[in-house]
Amino acid sequence: MRMVFRWFGTGNDTVSLAQIRQIPGVEGIVWALHHLPAGEVWPLEEIMKVKEEADAFGLHLEVVESVNVHEDIKLGRPSRDRYIENYKQTIEHLAKVGVKTICYNFMPVFDWVRTDLHKELPDGSTAMFYEKQKIDKIDPKELINKINENPNFTMPGWEPERLAHLSKLFESYRGVTEEHLLENLKYFLDEIIPVAERYGIRMALHPDDPPWSIFGLPRIVGTHDQLRRILQLVDSPYHGLTLCTGSLGANPQNDLAAMIREFADRIPFVHIRNIRRYDNGDFIETSHRVTDGSIDIPGVVRALHEVNFQGYARPDHGRQIWDEECRPGYGLYDRALGIMYLWGIWDSLQRS
Numbered sequence: 001m002r003m004v005f006r007w008f009g010t011g012n013d014t015v016s017l018a019q020i021r022q023i024p025g026v027e028g029i030v031w032a033l034h035h036l037p038a039g040e041v042w043p044l045e046e047i048m049k050v051k052e053e054a055d056a057f058g059l060h061l062e063v064v065e066s067v068n069v070h071e072d073i074k075l076g077r078p079s080r081d082r083y084i085e086n087y088k089q090t091i092e093h094l095a096k097v098g099v100k101t102i103c104y105n106f107m108p109v110f111d112w113v114r115t116d117l118h119k120e121l122p123d124g125s126t127a128m129f130y131e132k133q134k135i136d137k138i139d140p141k142e143l144i145n146k147i148n149e150n151p152n153f154t155m156p157g158w159e160p161e162r163l164a165h166l167s168k169l170f171e172s173y174r175g176v177t178e179e180h181l182l183e184n185l186k187y188f189l190d191e192i193i194p195v196a197e198r199y200g201i202r203m204a205l206h207p208d209d210p211p212w213s214i215f216g217l218p219r220i221v222g223t224h225d226q227l228r229r230i231l232q233l234v235d236s237p238y239h240g241l242t243l244c245t246g247s248l249g250a251n252p253q254n255d256l257a258a259m260i261r262e263f264a265d266r267i268p269f270v271h272i273r274n275i276r277r278y279d280n281g282d283f284i285e286t287s288h289r290v291t292d293g294s295i296d297i298p299g300v301v302r303a304l305h306e307v308n309f310q311g312y313a314r315p316d317h318g319r320q321i322w323d324e325e326c327r328p329g330y331g332l333y334d335r336a337l338g339i340m341y342l343w344g345i346w347d348s349l350q351r352s
């Protein structure tokens with residue numbers, strides 16, 4: 001297990017590279033050029049700048065999250081070919097600085113979804129919360145304003161420029177079924193995977209968060225069967241998954257350890273975090289500790305150990321604790337605590 005840590009870039013993160021390198025066992029950053037809209041080629045000069053910054057702290061940049069997929073690709077529009085060509089060029093550029101894995105997702109319109117970014121937990125910390133009833137009723141526009149109401153940070157996946165055309169976006173998805181979306185994913189993969197293979201980069205599809213349809217939009221990356229079917233679309237080790245325990249684990253039917261055992265050689269990257277599920281369909285992010293949430297984190301780590309996992313891992317989201325001012329989910333303290341919990345389990349498994 002190779003531990004990495006998500007970093008949003010200079011001027012775009014409250015956590016510094018100097019701090020990241022002091023977290024035990026962290027060897028690299030998980031990064032992206034967050035200011036670029038989906039579909040554009042990532043310029044080599046800008047990539048090189050991040051490399052210089054990371055090099056100065058002895059951190060590698062082998063994991064990118066995310067190179068976002070343009071909506072026209074998901075919609076299967078004729079213009080997708082141009083965006084796919086750009087994607088290929090970005091892969092080529094990323095290979096030049098030693099990138100080995102690219103995380104991406106295939107969710108229509110929205111990336112991750114929560115109703116509250118600062119919900120208080122009983123211990124006084126705050127965390128991101130998903131309230132099912134609210135999602136079932138809320139106007140998506142209202143949700144966008146809510147997520148973006150903190151002007152200090154851009155929220156990845158919630159870019160106001162892109163979502164400004166929300167009604168049109170929703171309109172475009174009318175009639176797009178799950179089958180269509182899957183076909184469009186296959187079209188994308190058939191083009192991208194040979195390029196990824198040529199450059200030694202493993203593509204790692206992130207599951208839908210939460211792993212079910214919202215606002216009537218199709219979603220196809222949420223269950224064991226769906227993951228299996230998607231992996232069968234292209235039979236290559238370069239077409240893999242980001243196994244995200246918090247996303248998949250929001251559905252109690254998902255057996256994460258079973259997924260790890262079955263898809264072992266197709267998982268270049270794992271996101272490990274815990275959530276507490278409630279019977280009414282709500283869930284809240286919690287500390288990594290097994291007793292704090294509904295997900296068997298030690299069981300997940302044990303499964304990874306059993307399959308001799310050699311890929312990258314990051315603590316996904318954390319709570320906001322100790323009055324830290326940070327991006328929701330992406331503070332230093334709780335993610336660092338999470339890492340130590342994961343190492344504790346891993347190291348004791350190594351010993352036994």
Ligand SMILES: O=C(O)C(=O)C[C@H](O)[C@H](O)CO
Nearest residue numbers: 066104105112206209244247
């Ligand atoms: O929602 C999560 O668990 C994430 O990790 C979000 C990811 O960064 C995103 O969906 C990847 O493309």
Ligand SMILES: [Fe+2]
Nearest residue numbers: 244247271316
């Ligand atoms: Fe994740």
